[in-house]
Amino acid sequence: MKVAKHYHGNILIVAAAGELDHHTAAALKGCIQEELGKGMVRHIILDLSGLSFMDSSGLGVLLGRYKELAKWQGNMLAFGLQPLVEKLFLMTGLNKLIPVYANLDSCLKALGV
Amino acid sequence: MEVINYFTISFPASSRNESFARVVVAAFAAQLDPTLEELNEIKTAVSEAVTNAIIHGYRDRCGEVVIACSLRQDNSLEVIVKDTGTGIDNLEQAREPLYTSRPDLERSGMGFTVMEEFMDSVSIQTQPGQGTSVTMTKRISAGEQGGNGKN
Numbered sequence: 001m002k003v004a005k006h007y008h009g010n011i012l013i014v015a016a017a018g019e020l021d022h023h024t025a026a027a028l029k030g031c032i033q034e035e036l037g038k039g040m041v042r043h044i045i046l047d048l049s050g051l052s053f054m055d056s057s058g059l060g061v062l063l064g065r066y067k068e069l070a071k072w073q074g075n076m077l078a079f080g081l082q083p084l085v086e087k088l089f090l091m092t093g094l095n096k097l098i099p100v101y102a103n104l105d106s107c108l109k110a111l112g113v
Numbered sequence: 114m115e116v117i118n119y120f121t122i123s124f125p126a127s128s129r130n131e132s133f134a135r136v137v138v139a140a141f142a143a144q145l146d147p148t149l150e151e152l153n154e155i156k157t158a159v160s161e162a163v164t165n166a167i168i169h170g171y172r173d174r175c176g177e178v179v180i181a182c183s184l185r186q187d188n189s190l191e192v193i194v195k196d197t198g199t200g201i202d203n204l205e206q207a208r209e210p211l212y213t214s215r216p217d218l219e220r221s222g223m224g225f226t227v228m229e230e231f232m233d234s235v236s237i238q239t240q241p242g243q244g245t246s247v248t249m250t251k252r253i254s255a256g257e258q259g260g261n262g263k264n
Contacts, residue, residue: 022164023128029219053153055160060221084153091230092210092223 002050003031010042011111013104017050020058028058032065042074045107046098049080059092066097077107118144119183126167126176126196134180135159141182142190145253154231155190155251161224162194162247169214170198170245189233189252197244204239 001024004015012035016028035041044065048054066076079101081089089095101107120141124130135156142155159180166178181193201207207214208229213222228235232249239245 019132021128021131021160022168023131025219053156053160055157055164056221056223056227057160057164059223060219063221064219083150084157088157088227091227092221 001027003028005031005035008045008108009113010040011045011108011113012041012043013045013047015047015050017052019053020051020061021053021055022057025057025061029061029064033068036065036068041069043111044069044074044076045104045111046076046078047080047104048078048082048085051085052082054085054088056088056092059088059094062094062098075111077101077110079103079107114189115186116183117186119181121179121181123177123179126171126174126178126198128164128167130178131160131163131167134163134178138180138182138192141184142253145184145188145190147253151251151253155192158228158231158235158249158251159192159194161228162192162249165224165247166194166196166198166245168218168220169201170196172199187252189250191248191250193246193248195244195246200241200243200245201237201239202241204237208237 001018001020006013014032020028069076076098078098081100089100101110122137138159139152139156142152163178170176176196176198179195183191185191206212208225210226211222213220228249232251234250236248237245
């Protein structure tokens with residue numbers, strides 16, 4: 001699991017690549033929590049284009065960060081989902097909390113940027 | 114239904130083996146010529162069952178997970194994931210979507226739901242204090258269009 005992050009203004013963009021399961025969930029959680037701790041993140045956009053595998057442990061960690069962000073009305077959006085990951089999002093209704101877009105531009109547009 | 118091939122493996126209940134376990138089962142299931150989608154579904158279901166054994170069965174303590182896998186004449190796969198951990202007190206509750214006994218660990222509570230969605234059948238035998246065994250089957254649409262061509 002590789003996690004990369006950068007900012008677009010106060011929007012944190014996190015790219016998670018590889019396999020997100022119970023074993024690797026801590027790396028993603030740690031990365032996002034570190035940024036949230038700095039107190040300057042308004043919204044988060046997840047770039048999942050490199051994520052080839054995810055199970056319900058991955059859902060748990062994304063849901064956990066979504067809840068953190070919701071405390072100050074921040075939004076979490078995602079783009080680049082591979083078919084398996086998209087299926088999990090739809091099956092569990094996670095897409096209702098973390099809406100899915102085609103690409104980064106449409107995520108930014110949805111946030112009014 | 115006649116078994117045409119099988120294997121059994123056991124490994125320590127460590128999270129580092131979650132990826133190993135799902136890849137081994139997927140490699141074995143490839144003999145049935147599944148589509149990439151079917152393979153991914155099998156990998157995900159195995160990952161859920163193995164993660165459950167590690168987190169809930171053994172509560173992150175030492176233990177052994179056993180996977181017994183067989184291929185049947187009717188082009189179906191059976192996967193049994195077994196632990197000798199704590200067992201499940203209330204199975205009906207455990208199978209409910211979004212229920213988790215470990216909210217402290219940010220579990221989504223969707224493990225059994227994912228298994229049921231991705232496999233044709235999921236049955237669970239559990240005995241508090243003795244362990245849990247999850248048996249999953251999936252028929253592969255093989256040989257027809259969409260297979261990956263390996264045989």
